[in-house]
Amino acid sequence: MTIYTVFVEPKTSGNIGFLARCMKNFGLKKLILIKPCKLKDDAYYQAMHAKELVENAQIYETLDEFIEDKQITQTIATTGTPGGSYNIPRIPITASQMGEKINPEKQNIALLFGREGDGLSNEELEKCDTLVTIPTSEEYPIMNITHAASIIFYEIYKNTQKTYPIDDMDIADYEDKQVLNQAIDEITQKLDYPDYKQKQVNILAKRIIGRAFITGRELRTMRGLLNRINKRIENKQEE
Template identity: 55%
Template sequence: MIYVVFVEPESPGNIGFLARTMKNFGLTNLVLINPCELKNESYYQAMHARDVVSNCEIYETLEEFLEKANISTAVATTGNAGGSYNISKIAVTPETLSDSINYGGNICLIFGREGNGLSNQEIALCDVIVSIPTHEEYQIMNVTHAAAIIFYELFKKEKSYPVDTLEPASAQEKKSLTAIMDEIIVKLGYPEHKTKNAQLVFDRIIQRAFITGREAHTLKGTLRRINLRTKEK
């Protein structure tokens, strides 16, 4: 089970935004540590995730929650991974976290205050620190934006999209496309060097693009008709 823990949220709206982000990625267990008052704004901003706000658990301290919830892995989030000599653990990226975390027990993802994040004491209670690489000019992200990135990295391991009808075009299918286009380009009467350049560019585009077999079949039919109607120069 994955818990999302928001420590001392200062804005009722951000609680709603976080709940909404959680539900986007199939997470429903919201825990608030010594939060501000839950107001209508929390439910309004949650939109279709109002149930996540309604069912949230509230604790006075992070220590109390970690003890009662039988957490196997506590993950702290921070925007100041590098350069803080007070942080005793090495921060990992969300992708690394997703690859290495053990989903067997109770996991909690802990997000800090909007103003100054988690304290060093709170971070010390955690097993792992995760940080999102950002530009040096503005390194600190909004808590819900950071949460969305972390949730996505965890969720993409579970989500599979239906790709039965999206079979990529084979090498032979791509080759037949470039062969027909080569004939068309020759018919245009370009100088030899321009003909070769045009053929090379089309070939590179086709090889680089993700084209399904169905798309290749349709494009091939179109190019054949163009080829038939193009007169030799």
């Protein structure tokens, strides 16, 4: 399994080089660029000893194309403007909380970093399983993208430099989790939720499932439960 560092629509090639340099500091090797600016000499200059990461970077036109192509199990996005409890698409966890839960040995993980200055759009954030924010001083709360990336990379590196105790554990993959999300979607469509509420519930469920470390047995049990709920609702509606 793999961790991909994904830079969405970078505007300056120098920042691509800086990001590659940060990646190499913490042993990350897969750089993905979504609809990037033209790569110039400063990308390679700023990368220093990580030039090969820039040279080997893969380019995609859209985020959806990348997620489907690499069969991403967990998508983690960063934001400098988190929301509160009633802004579900922007409810975040901290970088340290994210680092404690991540398991790259069992998952294909995408770390999303947005455009310089603009960040990721609400639509892009809604595609993500986990949202991460880094607490900063109110005097200057917005971080440079490569500074934020370094903190995220450090938390992952710190928590993954160990051997997991059960190597053969059956862990739910991307397709397994999609089955749970689809089951919840089917249930919410049958309930009397307004459209906006249904969307919020589905995003919330997707985030919880995305953050969760789910074994195959746990997933099958949850899927059976959701299928029973779905069937009960259908029977009730037919009466």
